[in-house]
Amino acid sequence: MKTDVYQKLTDKIIADLEKGELSWLKPWSSGNLEGKITKPLRHNGMPYNGINIPMLWGASVEAGFLSPYWMTFRQAKELGAYVKKGERGNLVVYANTITKTEEQDDGGEEERKISFMKGYSVFNVEQIEGLRVHYYTKPESIIDPALRIEHADGFFAATRADIRHGGNSAHYRGGSGHVQMPAFETFRSPETYYAALAHELTHWTKHKSRLDRDLGRKRWGDEG
Numbered sequence: 001m002k003t004d005v006y007q008k009l010t011d012k013i014i015a016d017l018e019k020g021e022l023s024w025l026k027p028w029s030s031g032n033l034e035g036k037i038t039k040p041l042r043h044n045g046m047p048y049n050g051i052n053i054p055m056l057w058g059a060s061v062e063a064g065f066l067s068p069y070w071m072t073f074r075q076a077k078e079l080g081a082y083v084k085k086g087e088r089g090n091l092v093v094y095a096n097t098i099t100k101t102e103e104q105d106d107g108g109e110e111e112r113k114i115s116f117m118k119g120y121s122v123f124n125v126e127q128i129e130g131l132r133v134h135y136y137t138k139p140e141s142i143i144d145p146a147l148r149i150e151h152a153d154g155f156f157a158a159t160r161a162d163i164r165h166g167g168n169s170a171h172y173r174g175g176s177g178h179v180q181m182p183a184f185e186t187f188r189s190p191e192t193y194y195a196a197l198a199h200e201l202t203h204w205t206k207h208k209s210r211l212d213r214d215l216g217r218k219r220w221g222d223e224g
Helices: 005-019 052-063 073-078 150-158 190-204
Strands: 090-103 109-124 163-165 171-173 178-181
Touching: 005 052, 005 090, 052 090, 052 109, 073 109, 150 190, 171 190, 178 190
Parallel strands: 163 178
Antiparallel strands: 090 109, 171 178
16 A cells, blocks of 8 residues: 555654754754755755645755755756665655546536546655765865864774764764764854754763763753
């Protein structure tokens, strides 16, 4: 049986609510990449609509994608590109109506519109190789990368934390155990970058293999 598209969307939203990480509500609020809010775009530049917008925003924040462009496996192939091995797609949906003619008890016919929704997978262009350069968005540099502080980099490297860069959100991912940071160049100053990194590494210390620090937390923002 085909998986119920409505159920898949509902399960995703409930899972984010339970984690307390509502990334799909705030792709514009990181403070590090302020500017125009861009809707997710199809391969031809047309924007997605409806529930697809927060779903793809959330996928971008979670994975650290910077480009707003998404396309199917087939669309990438038609453009002479290919999806990288091991990459997984994200669900989007297409909703429309069909008209069905039904025979009535009196022998007459009546047209009835039936709504339907079907799902398919798309990949961010950062999961695809071989596309034209305009698909790949790079963050605008605000500070010079040469301003990195050597002894601060040495301190954070010594923690051996898995620190990844990309996207517009700084956060610790408990499931994968990594710290996600926007690019250094997108911060207003070196100090704000290292302060944000130190904050996220404080969350990183709570893992059972490190400080095993729980404090009774049940949801984001509670006393624990």
